[in-house]
Amino acid sequence: MADKAMADENGKQTERETTLSRLLKSKMAAQLLISLRLAALVATSTAAGLMAFNKETITVTVAVVGTKPILQSFTAAFQQTPAFVYFVIVNAIASLYNLLAMLLGPYLKNRGRDVLVHLSDMAVFALVATGAAAAASMAELGKNGNKYARWNPICDRFEAFCIRGGVALVAAFIGAVLLLVMNAFTAISLMCKSVASNN
Amino acid sequence: MRLFKCRVPIAAPCSITKMVKSFRVLYLLLRLLAAAAALSAAIVMATSHDSTTLLGITLEAKFQYNPAFEFLVIANGIGFCYSLIALFIPSSLLSRLVIMFDVIIAMLLTAAIAAAGAMAQLGKNGNTHAGWLPVCDQVPNFCDHAMGAMICALVGVVTYLLIVLYDVHMLLSPKLLP
Numbered sequence: 280m281a282d283k284a285m286a287d288e289n290g291k292q293t294e295r296e297t298t299l300s301r302l303l304k305s306k307m308a309a310q311l312l313i314s315l316r317l318a319a320l321v322a323t324s325t326a327a328g329l330m331a332f333n334k335e336t337i338t339v340t341v342a343v344v345g346t347k348p349i350l351q352s353f354t355a356a357f358q359q360t361p362a363f364v365y366f367v368i369v370n371a372i373a374s375l376y377n378l379l380a381m382l383l384g385p386y387l388k389n390r391g392r393d394v395l396v397h398l399s400d401m402a403v404f405a406l407v408a409t410g411a412a413a414a415a416s417m418a419e420l421g422k423n424g425n426k427y428a429r430w431n432p433i434c435d436r437f438e439a440f441c442i443r444g445g446v447a448l449v450a451a452f453i454g455a456v457l458l459l460v461m462n463a464f465t466a467i468s469l470m471c472k473s474v475a476s477n478n
Numbered sequence: 479m480r481l482f483k484c485r486v487p488i489a490a491p492c493s494i495t496k497m498v499k500s501f502r503v504l505y506l507l508l509r510l511l512a513a514a515a516a517l518s519a520a521i522v523m524a525t526s527h528d529s530t531t532l533l534g535i536t537l538e539a540k541f542q543y544n545p546a547f548e549f550l551v552i553a554n555g556i557g558f559c560y561s562l563i564a565l566f567i568p569s570s571l572l573s574r575l576v577i578m579f580d581v582i583i584a585m586l587l588t589a590a591i592a593a594a595g596a597m598a599q600l601g602k603n604g605n606t607h608a609g610w611l612p613v614c615d616q617v618p619n620f621c622d623h624a625m626g627a628m629i630c631a632l633v634g635v636v637t638y639l640l641i642v643l644y645d646v647h648m649l650l651s652p653k654l655l656p
Contacts, residue, residue, distance in 0.1 A: 353607075354607070355607065355608075356607075359605065359607040359608070360605065361596075361599060362596040362599070394650065397646070398643075398646070401642070401646075404585075405585070405588055405639075408585050408588055408589050408592070409588050409589065409591075409592035410592070411589075412588075412589035412590070412592035412593045412596075413592045413593060413595065413596035414596075415593065416545070416546040416592075416593035416594075416596045416597055417596055417600070419545060420597070420600070421608070425543065425544065427537075427538065427539070427540075427543040427544075428537075428539075428543070428544075428601070428610075428613050429537075429611070430608075430610040430611075431608075431609065431610075433608050459581075459585075462581070463578075466646065466649055469649060469650060470649040470650070473649070473650050473651065
C-alpha cells in the first residue's frame with residue numbers, strides 16, 4: 280500500500296525503477312552472474328595452473344673438447360622471476376575467491392553481504408590486473424629483450440616456456456575482463472536496488 | 479522536512495546537506511591529490527636520464543628505452559588529464575559516466591605501476607638465470623628517479639582507490655549523488 284501511495288506521488292519514475300530492479304533481481308540476472316563467475320574461475324585457474332607447471336630444460340653444447348662435446352643444461356622455471364611468482368599466487372587467490380563466491384552465492388541475500396561481495400570483487404579484480412600487468416611486462420622483455428640494458432631475449436631458446444607463459448597470460452587477461460564485467464554488473468544491480476528501496 | 483534514509487549511520491540532528499557538502503569537499507581534495515600525484519609521477523619519470531661509460535662502452539638509461547616506464551609516463555599523464563577534467567564537470571549531468579571512467583583510470587594506473595615495479599625489480603636485482611645483469615649500480619641516478627616516480631604513482635593509485643570507494647558509496651546511497 281505504501282508502494283502504491285509513493286507511485287501515485289512520484290509519478291512513473293518510481294514504477295520504472297522498480298521494474299528495472301525487479302528485472303535485475305530476476306533469475307536471469309542471477310544465472311548470468313553465476314555463469315560469469317564460473318567463466319572467471321575457469322580462466323584464473325587455467326592461468327595459475329599453466330604458469331605453475333611452466334618449466335623447461337634445454338641442453339646446449341658449450342664447448343667441444345677434442346671430439347667430445349660438453350653439454351650444459353639450462354632451466355627456465357616460473358620461480359626464477361618474482362613477477363611470475365606473484366602472477367601464480369594472485370591467480371590462485373582469485374580462483375579460490377571465485378569458487379567460494381559461487382558456492383556461497385545462494386546464501387548471501389543480505390544487502391550488507393552484497394556490498395561486501397562487491398568490494399572484495401573489486402579487490403580481487405585489482406589483484407588480477409596487477410599480476411597480469413607485471414607478468415606481461417616480464418614476458419615482453421623475455422620476448423624482445425632490451426638492447427640498451429644488454430638484456431638478451433630468451434624466447435628463442437626456451438620456446439615452450441614462452442608459449443605456455445603466453446597462454447597463461449591470455450587466460451589471466453580474459454579472467455580480468457570477466458571480473459570487470461561482474462563488477463559493473465553488481466554495481467548496477469546494487470544501485471538499482473538502493474534506488475528502489477529508497478523510494 | 480522529511481529526512482531521507484542514509485546508508486551511513488549518522489547522528490540524529492545531522493542534516494543531509496551538511497554531510498553532502500563535507501563529502502563533496504573531501505571528493506574534490508582527493509581528485510586534486512590524485513591529479514598532483516599523477517602529474518609528479520609522469521614528470522619525474524620523464525626527466526630521468528643517466529649515462530655511464532664502462533670500458534669504453536656508454537651505457538645510457540632513459541625512460542624511453544623501457545616499455546614499462548613509457549607506459550607509466552603515459553598512464554599517469556592520462557590520469558592527470560582525466561582528474562582535471564573530472565574536477566570541472568557539472569556534476570549532476572555525467573556522474574554515472576564519471577564513476578565508470580574512474581574505475582577504468584584506476585585500473586590503468588594500477589597496471590602501469592605493476593609493470594613498472596616488475597621492471598624496476600629486474601633492474602635492481604637482475605636475473606641470473608636469464609643472464610640479465612642488474613643496471614642500478616651503473617646508473618644510480620636513473621634508478622633513484624624511477625623509484626621517486628613509482629612512489630608518486632603509488633600515492634596516485636591509493637588516492638584513486640579511495641575515489642572509487644567513494645563512488646561505490648555514492649552508488650549505494652543515491653541521495654548523495656550531487
